[in-house]
Amino acid sequence: MLGSRRSYAVFGLVTALSLAATACSSSGASGTGSSTPHSGGHLTFALASDPICVDPQQQGNNDAIYPARQLVDSLTDQDPKTGKIVPWLARSWEVSKDATTFTFHLRGGATFSDGTPVDARAVKDNFDGIVRLGAKSVLGASYLAGYRGTTVVDKNTARVTFKAPNAQFLQATSTFTLGLLARSTTRLPAAKRCTDHIVGSGPFTLVDYTPNKSVEERRRAGYSWGSSLWRKKGPAYLERISFKVVPESGVRTGSLQSGQADAIGGVAPQDEDGLKAAGFTLLSRANPGVPFALTANTARPLTRDARVRQAIQLGVNRKEVVDTVLSRRYQPATSALASTTTAYQNLGDRLAYAPDRARKLLDEAGWKPGPGGIRVKDGQKLSLKVVWATNFGPNQTALELIQQQLKKIGVQITLKSTSIGDYVQVRQKGDYDYAWGNTTRVDPDILRTSFSSKGLNLSRLHDSALDAVLDEQSATADAARRAGYAARAQALVLEKGYQVPVFELTTVVGVSGKVHDLDFEASSRLQFHDTWLS
Amino acid sequence: MSRRAAARFWLRRPGLVLAVAVLVLVLLSAFFPGLFTGRDPLSGVPAERLQPPSLHHPFGTDQLGRDLFSRVVHGSALSLKATSLAVAVGLVAGSALGLLAGYVGGLLDDVLMRIADVLLAIPALLLSLALVTALGFGTVKVAVAVGVTSVASFARIMRAEVLRVREATFVEAARASGSGPLPVLLRHVLPNASGPVLVYAAVEFGTVVLAVSALSFLGYGAEPPAPEWGSLVSGGRDYLATAWWLTTLPGLTIAATVLAAGRVSRALDGETEEISR
């Protein structure tokens, strides 16, 4: 059993290299205050969109996660620098060689804010509960795919078993999605635990969430079971955190400049230079996971043809998108995974801008130039509908530019926007040709979440070769071999044109001079436990 | 009307002259955008993005290097189409109902006028928003939603006119000569009652431009990248601190159009009597 732990350490090293290549300006950037860390203070953070639901187990978008992440602890944590899985609520664990059984030894002594203990029973309640949430927990459902059950071995030992190998599960236990909530929360139906009744064991507790307005959190007194990665032991420094919902990026920037907010999320690329010049600190970290991409709905008549999908892939000029719409902090996508993801494989050559080859492919597929420069076949226009969510400010501009680029190869794009809350649902309905979006996760298993025909299968794929590779990837505990499968999967996804990756998301946070030690966790989400105000 | 009187009329009103000129320009740009700009409103030169107004780009460029002037000019087509459609919906539906209520009278009149009262009791924008919720988003749907809110006002004015005209001698005469109710209505009542209704349509024009752009600003109009005046202003919001022209100039265009429409409609409402006298 111990052997499998070591192999994870090796796996971590692989990640470390890829992380080091692109990582972040987070450390040091905020450590310039003259005073020393001290307890107390009220930090105001401006969020780019309404969390809609502050239950960490149900939500996935970045803005919901900043507040939700502070409310819960996870079994493990992941070192953002090395990718290594380290103790948090679990002081140690064993993973069976076939990656089907995971035994966690809890540290003991931790409690939820309602006083109930964080014990093996709570682990079972949570995992059972997440499986029950089903589609309400899109991420949770994929992390716990093939979940057989959790056995309470003793008070502080829980054994989680899966019907099939599930190599990504250990990393998943470090995410907010598998953060633990008290029984008083897990027994509630999904809708009842979005705005209220969220009881966790985290360093902060929920005071109040007013939709479209704010999330108020207060420090948990007596907290002493923080992640082994955190610098400060014991309770957090900050007394209170207010997360304010400020959807307009310009107004967010203004509120940081005027001192109404101490820190803001979603700094718009065009505001970066101005903030920097005004003496504010910008923290940024490239998000791992699936980059911003157009993901095909292969059940639609036009996108069923692989040549059309490949042409679209070649017809997007990624560099122009990054140069025009984004900033130096962002980079063009070079694979089906972002470069900070574990087992990322650079396939940048395949994603070079090649409009002539794209045109040739479309010619071969029978799409001939038609009126207005848009190609036609059998009287039908090559017009594709793209659905997108308004969660990331530059989305619209980026898509308008892509639209412009694709027009040059004779493809018409129509855009249909939705709120981030409706996005998954719109995709499930399937009335679109391409969906625009990204997903943040450190583990390459996110490819299985996105492209396996056995999951939600939003792309409506029937590709047994890809399924097999994704399954192998998930079933292989050996890190190096697993990375090989992950690399094959990335290549397959691009080869078939299932995905048109465009750019990697970078989380950019603007921070005033009085905020110190606001840190990114491994998946580029913020951690406020060590943060202090001068 | 003498030519000198007309000349004096216009000379005394430089504001009105300016207003007419603005309206003519805006209408021309809606129907013949090519007269004003040769640039494509939908595709730009990324390298020339966010440039302030210059001779080359009179309204500057946006975040994709598209010429903002061209987007405003082409945007007037969508915005004015929506406005005209909305006014037409109000004018046609309202006039028909008013005509019916005034001419038939009795219970039908009572019922129709009560319905009109109720429509007037719901704040116009809220009623439009309810319709948008039910119909969905898009330029045409927004136009219909805005148009419906003015049906009641048109109906009231038409009804009042019909009541005035109905008893006039020429209508009595037509009726006495054996014409059926419909020919009387269409040939005699409608033409003589329609003056104030048409004036009101002109008055409504400005209000409707504002309502349509407000809904477009809120994001219920055309999908991007189609330029609409309201969505152009809203698109510039993220650049308030860095590119003032993106919000300021499209907004100024809306304001100028509404102001001009208001001035012209006031002239239609009363001042023209001076010339015809």
Added chain:
Amino acid sequence: MPRYLVQRLLQAVFVLWAAFTTSFVVLYLLPGDPVSIMASGGGDTNDVSPEQIAELKQVYGFDKPLIESYGDRLWHALRGDFGISVQSGDPVTRLIADQLPATLQLTSAALLLAVVLGAGVALAATYTRRRWLRQTLLSLPALGVSAPTFWVGLILVQLVSFRWGLLPAIGNEGFRSVILPAITLAVPTSAVIAQVFAKSLRTALAEPYAQTALAKGASRRRVHFGHALRNAAIPPLTVAGVVVGNLLAGSVVVETVFSRTGIGRVTATAVTAQDIPVVQGLVVFGALAFVLANLAVDLLVPLLDPRITAAAPAVAR
């Protein structure tokens, strides 16, 4: 007098009922299938099962014949129940009640400002003897109603908050955050008030009694601010319903521009998410505000001018 009151009250109730019915027709009949819109509109329903549809149908009474489901909704509405927000799952009435204070704060500040500004412009324009000043003042309202509210708000943010750093651009916190949104909202409203008030002042000043008072040697100021003002105050009051409606409608745009919470923001998000029950609640609420404002005026006008017992009919827009 009591009869007049009863009549007005009955009228108000009728208008509310009719507003409910109108919104029912628009929101529940027009779309054809409101339940599937409701089921798909919210972010909470990730997958819509037939059971969920059936449940929603039952909750909203759509499993019954149309007339019955209408009666059902009306009966609930009479008890203040407009259903449940599809988006958040909260009762519509509570959602509106929660957001009401923020919007009241904004609209009352704007109303106060609009009355002061509007009356000020009208009084100054009718009082001054300088032609150019009068012309300038009288052209202000036309400007005020022509500038799009959202644009005025953005220009104010750009200049006052960003360029000069004088006032906060966003939020609901404190008195300072109300100033810019209130000014934005007051611009079109004050223009309407100024237009109506200037007209009624001119009429009042032309009345024989005003002329007589002047002839008898009363000072211009006395006639203007004494006799005429009192009589001229009534016509602007009759547009109170319109003004309240405009303020409420304006809050949709203003709250969005300034990132404030309130009824307006709820409206904008509800429309975007096609949250039918919330939109219906808001429409009826808008009509309620209109009716209450008119009712208040109806009660106030006889006190100002005992000769009038039946106030001018409610004019809108």
